[in-house]
Amino acid sequence: MEKNNCHCSNSIDCHTGKKKKINCLKCKTEPYEINIRENYPLCKKCFLSFMQHKFRTNVGQTKKVKKGANVLIALSGGNCSRALLDIFYQYHKGAENPKSGKIQRFNEIAVAYVDDSIITGQNNVEEIKKIVSPYNIPLIINSIEDIFSISLDENNYSNIMNIVNKEGNNKEFTLASNNNIDNKVAIKELFDSIPLIADKESLLNNMRLVLLNFMAKNSKYPVLCLGDSSTKTAIDVISYTCKGRGSSLPLDTGNESEIVDGVIMIKPGKTLLKQEFIQYNKYLELTALPDIEMSASDILKSIDSISAGFINDLQKNFPSTVTAVVSTVNKLTMDKNNYSQYHCSLCLYPIRKDSEKWYASKSITEIKDINNFDYDHTEVYKQIPQFYQYLCFNCQILMDSIKPQDNQTLHLPSYVACRFNKYKSDSSQ
Numbered sequence: 001m002e003k004n005n006c007h008c009s010n011s012i013d014c015h016t017g018k019k020k021k022i023n024c025l026k027c028k029t030e031p032y033e034i035n036i037r038e039n040y041p042l043c044k045k046c047f048l049s050f051m052q053h054k055f056r057t058n059v060g061q062t063k064k065v066k067k068g069a070n071v072l073i074a075l076s077g078g079n080c081s082r083a084l085l086d087i088f089y090q091y092h093k094g095a096e097n098p099k100s101g102k103i104q105r106f107n108e109i110a111v112a113y114v115d116d117s118i119i120t121g122q123n124n125v126e127e128i129k130k131i132v133s134p135y136n137i138p139l140i141i142n143s144i145e146d147i148f149s150i151s152l153d154e155n156n157y158s159n160i161m162n163i164v165n166k167e168g169n170n171k172e173f174t175l176a177s178n179n180n181i182d183n184k185v186a187i188k189e190l191f192d193s194i195p196l197i198a199d200k201e202s203l204l205n206n207m208r209l210v211l212l213n214f215m216a217k218n219s220k221y222p223v224l225c226l227g228d229s230s231t232k233t234a235i236d237v238i239s240y241t242c243k244g245r246g247s248s249l250p251l252d253t254g255n256e257s258e259i260v261d262g263v264i265m266i267k268p269g270k271t272l273l274k275q276e277f278i279q280y281n282k283y284l285e286l287t288a289l290p291d292i293e294m295s296a297s298d299i300l301k302s303i304d305s306i307s308a309g310f311i312n313d314l315q316k317n318f319p320s321t322v323t324a325v326v327s328t329v330n331k332l333t334m335d336k337n338n339y340s341q342y343h344c345s346l347c348l349y350p351i352r353k354d355s356e357k358w359y360a361s362k363s364i365t366e367i368k369d370i371n372n373f374d375y376d377h378t379e380v381y382k383q384i385p386q387f388y389q390y391l392c393f394n395c396q397i398l399m400d401s402i403k404p405q406d407n408q409t410l411h412l413p414s415y416v417a418c419r420f421n422k423y424k425s426d427s428s429q
């Protein structure tokens with residue numbers, strides 16, 4: 001007797017193990033080709049329009065973005081930002097069509113790329129140029145070491161924050177005049193003095209985002225479009241919490257946020273899965289840069305990789321994992337009363353009130369008696385540099401991770417000293 005076809009919602013027949021002949025859920029006429037969300041089988045044409053539709057809805061929901069603004073699209077070259085560039089471009093081109101009245105028209109779109117080869121050793125500038133050139137839109141490239149030459153406020157940047165090694169391996173943060181330091185040397189020495197991969201990654205991410213914001217502001221693009229997928233957002237929720245950035249999660253992962261005056265960051269890919277961006281690139285034969293390959297031992301040292309592994313493994317068995325994590329974090333809000341009036345001098349995100357005191361209350365300088373938990377933290381608190389009250393908890397940890405060698409002086413980008421000076425003079429008034 002012939003087995004009946006099963007009628008459950010799975011795309012695989014429970015009896016035969018073969019792909020069911022299901023039609024596309026949208027057009028209902030074509031056979032489906034892909035089913036990334038498990039319960040949403042689509043044909044190629046409907047999938048491509050689904051991507052465009054999701055993007056359009058997200059852009060439409062932004063509240064702070066003004067009509068006719070210029071948008072700078074951050075491109076890393078990875079699958080998500082690569083696909084998002086194409087989706088954005090198609091959207092922008094469509095807006096020129098007078099019939100598409102619903103589409104919000106932007107004035108000009110351009111692409112921003114941060115070349116971090118001095119830290120990662122991977123130079124992708126030529127590949128990026130190849131990706132962007134068919135679109136015939138401006139491409140702005142800055143190197144990560146340019147972070148040492150930027151000024152975010154009106155203040156001049158004659159000062160710089162030095163990290164000096166004192167006797168007994170204690171670090172001191174001192175303000176010095178900015179004597180034309182060599183950006184390349186400064187950034188290289190700074191990153192070389194951080195032993196752990198997780199801390200390097202975190203500092204690089206923080207600096208890259210500040211630089212992108214500066215590029216947008218400096219080139220008069222009031223909107224900065226970031227290529228985050230929902231998969232990346234779910235991973236960030238886990239990794240940022242581990243890195244001590246939990247208090248700024250609503251801003252870090254939000255759809256719209258502002259850390260530099262006059263630049264709104266948007267994430268119009270935040271409701272799309274990484275797998276969907278990969279499929280989009282496959283269908284349209286768009287080349288993306290491969291993910292950075294890490295050795296198995298390095299993966300275990302990277303909070304980002306461990307968090308990615310955790311979310312990706314869960315997602316395989318429970319396809320709604322990413323959506324559940326992202327919709328949960330979307331509900332988080334920040335209660336202003338719990339935050340300092342200052343933003344972090346380094347990453348520019350809000351600082352949880354008294355985070356430096358909290359840090360001291362959880363830290364010890366030496367283990368005296370492993371059975372005695374009554375540790376006097378006042379000594380620790382005395383050693384916390386004054387500078388830390390103008391840093392978020394994550395950046396305090398990053399500052400602690402920097403280990404200058406004997407007699408070595410390291411530098412932080414001058415905007416950090418600039419913010420520190422500004423806050424210090426504000427608080428003394």
Ligand SMILES: [Zn+2]
Pocket residue numbers: 024025026027028029030042043044045046047
């Ligand atoms: Zn269809």
Ligand SMILES: [Zn+2]
Pocket residue numbers: 344345346347348349391392393394395396
């Ligand atoms: Zn910070």
